[in-house]
Amino acid sequence: MPTRDPKISPSVVRRLPIYLRHIQVLRGQGVERVSSQEMGNNLDLNPAQIRKDLASFGEFGKKGVGYEVSYLERKLRQILNLDRHIGVALIGAGHLGIALSNYARFQSERMTIDGLFDSDPQKIGAKIGHLTVEHVHDLETACQTRRMQIGIIAVPAIAAQGVCDALVKAQIRVILNFAPASLRIPRGVHLRNTDFTTELQSLAFYLADD
Amino acid sequence: MPTRDPKISPSVVRRLPIYLRHIQVLRGQGVERVSSQEMGNNLDLNPAQIRKDLASFGEFGKKGVGYEVSYLERKLRQILNLDRHIGVALIGAGHLGIALSNYARFQSERMTIDGLFDSDPQKIGAKIGHLTVEHVHDLETACQTRRMQIGIIAVPAIAAQGVCDALVKAQIRVILNFAPASLRIPRGVHLRNTDFTTELQSLAFYLADD
DNA sequence: TAGATTGTTAATCGATTAACAATC
DNA sequence: TAGATTGTTAATCGATTAACAATC
Known part of the structure; x- marks a missing residue:
């Protein structure tokens, strides 16, 4: 190779x-x-x-x-490393998190969400598909024992940096962020933002002015 | 200006x-x-x-x-046209659609989701926040009477092209697509894809090979 | 005024496209 | 073989960054 x-x-x-x-x-x-x-x-x-x-x-x-x-x-x-199992940690068990966890395993059997986390006590223990919502406090341990390698942030903007820091602490080096926030990361971490607010606002530019 | x-x-x-x-x-x-x-x-x-x-x-x-x-x-x-009201039509009342419709009105009071559509008879009429789910058949009429200018596609990939065509027919010129599908659009329509499958797969490239 | 910071031109960098020799 | 299409080099295009005169 x-x-x-x-x-x-x-x-x-x-x-x-x-x-x-x-x-x-x-x-x-x-x-x-x-x-x-x-x-x-x-x-x-x-x-x-x-x-x-x-x-x-x-x-x-x-x-x-x-x-x-x-x-x-x-x-x-x-090339994309999709020929082996990739474990994903998903933080945020709101509608967005649930939508993401339902997403047909990303059309690649080898990439799966192996952990779903939230901080709302009401949600901890709930079953979402085959996953049970865990507390974010357990994120670091879970990432290591379950060898998860990608983190998805699907929490409100206010909580995003905290979750990001926790992921980095848990040795996660690849993060996909859905929260509308500019996150600070150390060198060596790959962060991609999918900010739907930003997308919509930039699209508004192309509306005909009338 | x-x-x-x-x-x-x-x-x-x-x-x-x-x-x-x-x-x-x-x-x-x-x-x-x-x-x-x-x-x-x-x-x-x-x-x-x-x-x-x-x-x-x-x-x-x-x-x-x-x-x-x-x-x-x-x-x-x-510049971004955010100084006036912009009506958004959201198609797909699944978890993703609900997540999007909850998104604090895109942090700009002037841009609001003015219609939520689905094709599932079970969902039609349901209340999601202040919105009532309407049938996609009514999309074209609704876009025109309510003067909606942006369409958000939050349906499964298989249904995405159909919804896209309906939006174009309804004179919508700006579309944000969340379905993992390559949509065909006529010239003059602005399409932006937010494909989370694609994002994740490209991020997998950056995983350390071990 | 002196220091700061814009708006803008020129230089650099990177990404896309065209063209074509190599070869299946 | 002849036609097709790759892999790759060179040309073009566009976007980012540096530099600095203008000026608050």
């Missing part, structure tokens, strides 16, 4: 799951081969970009032929 | 709500003036970038002094 190149750009990494999803659809349709041209058409991306993105991880295609769907899927899973 | 410059880049637009949020916090703290330097420190952004972003809409600061917090807030709201 090619060494993890620290020079792979974030833009490339963010397109990989899009390729993976498309490839999975193709496999479901029984398609065996696909060209960058066809993928580009379907995903509204430049074929050269797709080839370049993929080529930064190895030579997955055949000149004159294209990419073999099942092979490419396997490779993409490898 | 400066004319809507079609050359304002998406990257700039996406930072505006981040500035707005920070400015609101400052106002809440009673801060009256702020420099690009200070904002940059707090938001982890380059001060030159902040100045340049803001300057593309006018001269909001004073040389040697900085930006007046309340004036900048007012200007940012204007």
Whole structure:
């Protein structure tokens, strides 16, 4: 396997799951081969970009032929670490947390939510799907004993930094934050914000002024 | 007001709500003036970038002094169209939809969810906060009579394209999609995808391989 | 005034796209 | 073989950052 190149750009990494999803659809349709041209058409991306993105991880295609769907899927899973189990800790058992925990295991059997936490005494012990809500106080221990590697913050903005700090303390190095707050993290931690307030407000810019 | 410059880049637009949020916090703290330097420190952004972003809409600061917090807030709201009422149609009354509709009205009293739709007969008529779940069949009429301008898709992937088409038919030109699906839209429609599956999968790339 | 900080131009950096030799 | 399509280099485009004159 090619060494993890620290020079792979974030833009490339963010397109990989899009390729993976498309490839999975193709496999479901029984398609065996696909060209960058066809993928580009379907995903509204430049074929050269797709080839370049993929080529930064190895030579997955055949000149004159294209990419073999099942092979490419396997490779993409490898690159994204989706070929092994990844445990996710989800903090916040409100509607958002429940919605996320229902999300069909992220369409990849290998990534699962292995812990659901909240600070509301009323919620502790409640069953949400196959999960039982635990107290955030137990987050650190749980992350270590259950070897969870990704944290999802789905709590109110006011509580987000505290949860973030707890995750960092628990050695979690990859965090997805849904709270509308700018979180402070130490170097070495990957934080991604999915802030729906921000998205909506920036979209409002494009409304016709009338 | 400066004319809507079609050359304002998406990257700039996406930072505006981040500035707005920070400015609101400052106002809440009673801060009256702020420099690009200070904002940059707090938001982890380059001060030159902040100045340049803001300057593309006018001269909001004073040389040697900085930006007046309340004036900048007012200007940012204007630019983002957040100084007037914006009606949002939310489709999907599952946990995600409920979470979104609870979201404190997007921290801007002027943007509100004015319609909540679903296709599940069981849900039609149910009360979610101050909203009553309506049938998607009524989406088009509702968007027009209630003059809703933004659509949020919070339905399963399989239903997303249908809802998207209905929104477009209802003259909605700005759409925020939460379903993990690549939607087809006609030119002139602004679509933003917030795909949490994709986010998580790309984050998995950064896990240490062990 | 002197120090500070904007608005803006120029320089740099990074990402996308075009083009094409290699080759299946 | 001839046509197709990759992998990759070079060209272009766009976004970020540095630098500084203008000025509060």
